[in-house]
Amino acid sequence: MIPIQEMKQKVCNALDERAEELKSIGNHIFINPELGFKEFNTAEYICERIEQMGLSYRKGLAITGIKAYIDTGRPGPTVAVIGELDSVICPEHPSANKETGAAHTCGHHAQLVNMLGVGLGLLDSGILDELCGRIVLFSTPAEEPFEAEYRAKLKEEGKIKFTCGGKQELIRIGEFDDIDLALFVHIGSQNVIRVTSNAFISKRVIFSGKEAHAGNAPHLGINALNAATIAWTAINSLRETFVEEDCVRVHGIMPQGGKIAISVPAEVSMELIVRAKTMETTIAINDKVNRALKAGAMAVGAKVEIIDTVGFLPMDPNEDMAKLFESNFKTLLPNECFVKQIHFKGGFDMGDVGxxxxxxxxxxxxxxxxxxxxxxxxMDEQMVYVNPAKIIAMTIIDLLADNASRGGEIIKRFQPKLSKNEYVNLIEGLSKSSEFNYID
Ligand SMILES: [Zn+2]
Incomplete structure (x- = not known):
């Protein structure tokens, strides 16, 4: 039996050997960003890498997801190392895709490098014989919740049902059923071990009025843009009622503000996100926002359709796993500063998994x-592409060495907040559409 510290050292040495390769994988994915539920080339690239590692895998999960299996051949827990496939839209970034505006400015590409690195480190080091259970390299689609219209179309076509996040859909279709523990590192501007995050509801809003000649006969129209503007002002008027500790955020865009300036806009759409620290508060704020949206439609005598989709649940790290991660972070990077805990006001679909x-x-x-x-x-390729892979692999060794006793204990102690079925029912139950018609 190899002592745990020695196993960790072997994996870190193996990853040092692979460091240049990992950095070049990172650079490749970084300059080839793709948007959620469209990450076909990225998925293909990951599959090629997995094949080179000689692993069996399944692909096309929730459209682009991939699960590759490293099996120790001995019974034990299954640990997933996750890498998110998607980018955000940030056309202002120098590496953005010219056509789509996609850019890896949330650093998800680094997660894929870390995920592949964990696989390579465990395989190259020859320590798998010392571990029990399985390691799944799990590439997940669409963590960033946007392009609501495109995703609504995917839903209509029956390709997905949960549109906000890839992991939500993967839970729904049972792809997390065989996973016992999950971890990965998200890039950030500082080192933080325990990250909690907000819940959110994603909204598609369509104001409908009536077109008319904007110059000669505006009195014959119903101005949907005016309805939306009043609604937006009403939402802003609510902000003073938000309680600081609830970390409320309400933000959005207007993808369609009308068709032609010479006609009264007959249809205007909005995409909004309502966030808060708990789902209960998010629902309460969302009710207020819906009232504001109705007010806009009511004021000008228009119609408003509100389609609410429950986004991510608040994220809360498992303390046992956080402790292991923290201790490995300190061992690998004794001189690096870190923060024990922060609350991130955005959301992560890992919250749902948790x-x-x-x-x-x-x-x-x-x-x-x-x-x-x-x-x-x-700025620091070693810190972004290599070190997280080392810390994750070290944590997996803690979980799965010694007959997976630590991993087993954590699973035994864990009290799930929801079963899978309860989760699916919750998301479906809270997502709803409503219509308010004030057209005479
Ligand atoms: Zn992200």
Whole structure:
């Protein structure tokens, strides 16, 4: 039996051997960003890498997801290392795709590198004989919730049912059923071990009025843009009622503000996100926002259709897994500063996973600039592509060595907030559409 510390050292040495390769994989994915539920080339690239590793895998899960299996051949828990396939839209970024505006300014590409690195490190080091259970390299689609219209179409076509996040859909179709523990590292501007995050509801809103000649006969029209503008002002008027500790955020865009300036706009659409620290508060704020939307339609005598989809549940790390991660972080990077805990006001679909199985989702630095911004830059390739793979692999060794006793204990101690079925019912039950018609 190899002592645990020695196993960890062997994996870290193997990853040092692969460091240049991992950095070049990172650079390749970074300059080839794709949007959620459209990550076909990225998925293909990952599959090629997995084939080179000689692993069996399944692909096309929730459209582009991939699960590759490293099986120790001995019974034990299954640990998933996750890598998110998608990018955001940030056309202002120098590496953005010219056509789609896609850019990896949330750093998900680094997660894929870390995920592949964990696989390579475990295989190259020859320590698998010392572990029990399985490791799944799990590439998941569409973590960023946007392009609501495109996703509504995918739903209509029966390709997916849960549109906000890839992991939501993967839970629904049973792809997390065989996973006992899950972890990965999200890029960030500082090192944080325990990340909690907001819940959210995603909204598609359509104001309908009546077209008319905007110059000669505006009195014959019903101006949907005016309805939307009043609604937006009403939403802004609510902000003083938001309680600081609830971390409320209401933000959005107007993808369609009318068709031609010479006619009264007959249809205007909005995409909104309502976020707060708990789902209960999110629902309460969402009710207020819906009242504001109705007010806009009512004021001008228009119609408003509101389609609410429940986004991610709040994220809360498993403390046992966070402790292991923290201790490995300190061992590998004794001189690096880190923060024990932060509350992120955005959301992560890993929050949903954490309601069902133990998860940890730390954020580690190595970038300059900020997430989702044009100045997002990878500054320290070792810190972004190699170190997280080492810490995740070290944590997996803790979980699965010694007959997977630690992993087993964590699973036994974990109290799921929801079963899979309860989760699916919750998301379906809270998602609803309503229509309010004030047209005479
Ligand atoms: Zn992200």
């Amino acid at each position: 309601h069902i199985i133990p998860q940890v989702h730390p954020m580690l630095g190595g970038i300059s600039g900020n997430l989702h911004q044009r100045d997002f830059t990878i």
